Amino acid sequence: MKMINAIIKPFKLDDVREALSEIGVQGITVTEVKGFGRQKGHTELYRGAEYVVDFLPKLKVEVVVNDSALEQTIEAISKAANTGKIGDGKIFVSAIEQSIRIRTGETGDDAI
Amino acid sequence: MKMINAIIKPFKLDDVREALSEIGVQGITVTEVKGFGRQKGHTELYRGAEYVVDFLPKLKVEVVVNDSALEQTIEAISKAANTGKIGDGKIFVSAIEQSIRIRTGETGDDAI
Amino acid sequence: MKMINAIIKPFKLDDVREALSEIGVQGITVTEVKGFGRQKGHTELYRGAEYVVDFLPKLKVEVVVNDSALEQTIEAISKAANTGKIGDGKIFVSAIEQSIRIRTGETGDDAI
Amino acid sequence: MNSKLKNIFGFKNSIKKISVYGAIISMVALLPSIAFAQELDTGDTAWMITATVLVLMMTIPGLSLFYAGMVRSKNVLSVFMQCFAITGLMTILWVVFGYSMAFDTTGMEAGVVNMSSIVGGLGNAFMSEITFDSMSGTIPESVFATFQMTFAIITPALIVGAFAERMKFSSMLVFMTAWFAICYVPMVHMVWSGDGALLWDWGVLDFAGGTVVHINAGIAGLVACIMLGKRKGYPTMAMPPHNLTYTIIGAALLWVGWFGFNAGSAVSAGTGAGMAMLVTQVATATAAITWMIVEWITHGKPSVLGIASGAVAGLVAITPASGTVGPEGALYIGIAAGICCFFAATSLKRAMGYDDSLDVFGVHAIGGIVGAILTGIFTAASFGGSGLGDNSIGLQLWIQTKGVLFTIFYTGIFTAIILKIVDMTMGLRVNEEDEHLGLDLAAHDERGYA
Amino acid sequence: MNSKLKNIFGFKNSIKKISVYGAIISMVALLPSIAFAQELDTGDTAWMITATVLVLMMTIPGLSLFYAGMVRSKNVLSVFMQCFAITGLMTILWVVFGYSMAFDTTGMEAGVVNMSSIVGGLGNAFMSEITFDSMSGTIPESVFATFQMTFAIITPALIVGAFAERMKFSSMLVFMTAWFAICYVPMVHMVWSGDGALLWDWGVLDFAGGTVVHINAGIAGLVACIMLGKRKGYPTMAMPPHNLTYTIIGAALLWVGWFGFNAGSAVSAGTGAGMAMLVTQVATATAAITWMIVEWITHGKPSVLGIASGAVAGLVAITPASGTVGPEGALYIGIAAGICCFFAATSLKRAMGYDDSLDVFGVHAIGGIVGAILTGIFTAASFGGSGLGDNSIGLQLWIQTKGVLFTIFYTGIFTAIILKIVDMTMGLRVNEEDEHLGLDLAAHDERGYA
């Protein structure tokens, strides 16, 4: 099993979720994060003091899939999250050694 | 060392933490996340417009343990987080290659 | 490639980010988390009822780097986040099998 | 009609020496037949419209914010919803029958105890007798009726704090309707409707609502929270206020609005209103600082929730006294309220184990009792009050105590009966799952914060 | 000057029977030459200063909160900014030319339609004629001018809700300036400036601003939201309110402040103000509860946004009627407003497909129309109103309808023209990227919550 960790632009969440649903992914977990990267932040103003906010709001989408679904899932996310503009985000893949569904105790691919 | 990544129902946090304390786990890190899965979301209403909110509030509990403690820890979390109802969540396990305690510079099992 | 997962004290973020910039790390992702560990929480008061809040606000900094940059990056974070006081946090390292930049489709080290 | 006028000027029976409008009271007493013909005073009217606005502001948004901040975020809207719905519902009930039954004086006679001593009739139902010309003393009756309406709104709303986070919304509406009719309206009638009314004839001093409003609501809250049972998890699970800034803003608006409540109860813009404003401010400040100090000593640090609670305790305690005590009495009442309510809302509550979510009993019932009793002392001219007439302090203390006890038992019993019936017919409490999810989503399909 | 005084006392032509100040109206009518010499009444002045404060509070922070809570958090500040800037801008415009053009009566004559029936002149520009001595009836002219100023502030601010989350700030300021001059000021003049004014001469009853304020703003909002186009993503993307607690607090402050609006429109602290207060409270409560019930039935649960919207709908609908209907009429108006606005803001909006972000049309235009029309019925003495004079209900209904239709067309057309011009010259809408980012950062370099 693999854990796909995608950092995306917040307004792309619905697209990504739909794309994943289409290919049969049934569970995802989303976290609000702040991203720092090539994309420039914005300036904020406070009583004449301007300061640059480098961190931009992003969403981290975590999906665990079995190995066979990996490529397809990456594909789906990439496509759905792409705007072609800087700051679209990244996808990181790592290995998951074990999976358990708390409710039933199922493990492995059944637990995804 | 292993990283245990448990998605649980928010109100189960105290139980999980206690269960972990009991078996000697000394550190955990918790993140508020939104989960999408088999569990149905709820309907919200806005001036007559109903829309379904699919994402449910969940907590992600991250615990790094040494290999020997793995089974016991999974066991403890599973038990404490279980309600038997849909949406109880998942546990994902992955490998940790290195661990460092920032304060002391200790590494490996000592740093957990 | 490696994923460095650092739990740090919130007010250390700016220092950590600068330290990483200096060694050429171009992207990081930050999450607000709650940490439970050796560091003692604080007491809160509510109409005469005192209760202990064990969970402390921490930040989780995620950085993916290529293998060669690993040691240097850990070093930088450790140094920048260190106060010498309990609760400084931990660094966990795991393997990343694949990396994709959504905008361009680049993969591997190019995508970091 | 006449008795309404007397009410306006305070407690005719027991208080003789209230300067300025003392003269007017005599006038009214001497010439009851022309009372209705009293001329409109634009100053009094201006103040009373403003006072009405202020008392409404106490409930929405004042009390709503005070309470909403203290619950968990998943229930924040349910508190606002309950306060808002009560505001709407009580307005309608007040128009339909409340005003009539509270202030109708048919069949009342000084010293005679009959059914009319308890509650009035329906002659003025739907406010059918209020025309564009109707007067109440020196102000339009429309203003008097609306002013009193705002009291009928806030009193039930106060109870919300006791059963917060677990009562069914529909049952709440039914309970409140019955409680309004059975507990609130008769209490108003018995205390404020003039000669022949039960507590009025006893000589109970209650200028702005210590018994009618605060003890009444506070006891109802205690009964309700006991009958509903504790919130799931209480007291082992921490249930900290989700937004104390709302609570302190709410406390501030209560403080500000309370001048409408107390100084408005003079029903005129004269020295009575002025002194009520001054003593209200003094007692509130003193109680807030007292609570702060007591908490600082006992806990080691003073808290925002503490000082806010102290302020509300002071406002409650000065309410019955605000027409008849002076600045000195206000200081003492403030200190007493700060201390007593602090211990009631902290030690007493924990010792007894009931789950009065937002301390309606600890603050309103206890504060109301402290204030009602002390009114019997500090109204005395020797303490700078307006004087007890022919009564000694001891006698007045006994009268006040009688009034307090009556209110406690009257309200306690009827609240319990109403709740029992509602519980048996429709159930009082949301199911466990809904309580878990939070009332906002469970009962209203909304969340406070997206 | 004289007509201003008449305006103060309501609708001279059509309403004969308004007790207390009925007498004054006659006096004014008989002795126009000494009207200016009327003596200052401190009670009336006290109330009118207070009423002015209350109406200002309706916009900041009342309406601002009501609206700000409903937008997404990335646009929360933009709403506050728009309301605040409008408050500042309209104040200046009112001083510079608005007050003069609204209330100047030079060249007006009862029954004669000329340019002066539409809008006044610039004789009092910069309020140059207001001295420390100037009076308007029984209150200082400075108070009257400031009271009316607060209406000139809230009316444009109401429109903000329709184009929220997508209009350029600079274009908004230009649009509002033109709209104020072309749509607002003339409407005030035509309805309220007295004999010779167009709608006044028709006999249109609009005590506190059903046509002038609510239909005017509501129609402008509808035109604006259509011309700007839908928000990106509407209606498929969910755009839930980011903070309903703000919305309900805002609704509460609107409710509380509205007594300044309606009871203040009596321009005196008498029975007229008193009755306006009572009926405002009754209609508001009734509409809130009605909306709640209708929603409960149609959707299955009552919502906070629903009850708050219902309250505002009630406030809007009673506005034109508040000087002339009694409690009974207020009940019916409240029910009608609750039902009509509910369906307008839900079913109608979705059926038609326009994106009126915060339902300015559904609540203000529809509520205003319902109220304006029903005023023609419930003012009748047979319904407990102050009476229609010589008019039959049928005739008055026709007059009211004429007033409503005139307002709809007048405002609809001119709003469209102004927006078209602004769009062609500077553009109405922010670019897509800014809309995405949110107006707070895009237009103001700030975020609501750090």
Add this chain to the structure above:
Amino acid sequence: MNSKLKNIFGFKNSIKKISVYGAIISMVALLPSIAFAQELDTGDTAWMITATVLVLMMTIPGLSLFYAGMVRSKNVLSVFMQCFAITGLMTILWVVFGYSMAFDTTGMEAGVVNMSSIVGGLGNAFMSEITFDSMSGTIPESVFATFQMTFAIITPALIVGAFAERMKFSSMLVFMTAWFAICYVPMVHMVWSGDGALLWDWGVLDFAGGTVVHINAGIAGLVACIMLGKRKGYPTMAMPPHNLTYTIIGAALLWVGWFGFNAGSAVSAGTGAGMAMLVTQVATATAAITWMIVEWITHGKPSVLGIASGAVAGLVAITPASGTVGPEGALYIGIAAGICCFFAATSLKRAMGYDDSLDVFGVHAIGGIVGAILTGIFTAASFGGSGLGDNSIGLQLWIQTKGVLFTIFYTGIFTAIILKIVDMTMGLRVNEEDEHLGLDLAAHDERGYA
């Protein structure tokens, strides 16, 4: 007692031509012996009770919100706590000795400088002389004393903004107690207590508190923030406001409440109050729009914090002028305040390097100075003001400047001395760890948001 009455009517020495109440002033001057017997006016009383309520609302929740929104979320409660505790503390101090020492006139004589020119005695300590009958002009003395009390509350509370996020709570209470006794009470006495008072005799015009309130607090704030030192991290670390919606809501409530402050300072509901209301509105709106424009030009975008700050700057600047200037003067004062305070709170602050957390100096001291000086110009009849009596503009300007300088030095020196003593005895500043953690948890064991 007598001088209190004169105070009510403004600045007897220098202003002769203030219509309506001009007559009353003469009356008072002619018949001082019967002044106390002046009859109660219900309209004046109605307005002054309301004004008192409004000024209290300025502090809680107005100013509290304005300030609380600007700090970081970890300190949000500490700001509320400080404002609330100050409200309670100052109330008590005002009752105990403040009112007496501020308004006692024993030993004062026009033109004679003695100890009584600086501060009054303790004859009325504990308000022992205020009975149910006491009058102050046409209103009950209880109302006058409470009205003035609200000024004594907000002035110290203003200072909180300067040392926010780093002062010890206990030291703050001690400092404020001393500052109240040494800086505030004497300033009130010197400016407002009538013939024989230092600045009054100089002929300084300060209708509602430019010197007494704003320069006084603003200078104290500057001294305090310098003596406490910068917040850890300032200015390199960004410390953005954690919730600008609170700040703008607070600004709105300050705006709304300020009518109590300025129009209330007329101590009557007449033309003076009316004109004060109008000019307050005009200057505030103008300053808000001016700040917005200046910021738009210099930074490229207008901000919410900017327009809010501009509004407060305008309110501050018109304060001393609000009794004597007309709408035209108000426009100019608004423009000047907008420009000067903008640069003081942005460029000047950064150039000088002090850490005045929330710009108490930049807005209140500078705004107060601008207003106090310009009062000397725009009070002139040629600018539509009420007139300077026998003084030329030049002379009045000099008098105003003298008043400003005196206030700056008096307050500056004594504030520094008090702070030094508190610092040496108990320490002014929280330790670094607590500053890090945030004052909410460190000092109050609470968090704003759970």
